[in-house]
Amino acid sequence: MYVGDILRNSPHLVTIGSNETVSIAANLMYASNVGAVVVRSVSRSKDAAVIGMFSERDVVAVIAEHGTGGLAMKVAQFISRPLVSCNSQDTLADVEHLMGRHGIRHVPVIDNGRLVGVVSMRDITTAYDEATCAVQAA
Known part of the structure; x- marks a missing residue:
């Protein structure tokens, strides 16, 4: 199974500058x-380059390290580099391995330099579960 096979099921893309x-x-993640x-980079414009991911775990780490004053800090200070991404032709197994190796749960999907989605560990687990149920039902 490939990343492109499950992108249709993922929630809409949410970006931040x-x-x-x-x-x-944090408010954007909650609302979305x-x-x-x-x-x-810099803005949410779809033409702006993808430079990283910022997750709920990152919010918790910022508050743990900097207290509530960390909420006023810029997201750019907390994203890891280099960018870890995949493309829609990658297998789910390859992306799952990539996530494990980097200790992350969300990976942007970039095809030909264009952001086309985000795949999460939950998306991968759900896809595997659905495939298993389909095989068992057949």
Whole structure:
């Protein structure tokens, strides 16, 4: 199974500019009901380069390290580099391995330099579960 096979089931893309605050990112994740946002250089414009991911775990780490004052800090200060991404032709097994190796749960999907989605560990687990149920039902 490939990443492109499950992108249709993933929630809409939520992006944030790297110069926006941790507070804005947290509120955006909450309002959008997602566990991570794609970080673009400077603005949310779809033409801006993808430079990282910012997740709920990152929000917790910022508060643990900096207290509530960390909420006013810029998202760019907390994204890891280099960008870990995949493309829609990658297998789910390869992306699952990539996530494990880097200790992450969300990966942006970039095809030909264009952001086309985000795949999460939950998406992969759900896809495996659905495939198993389909085989058992047949």
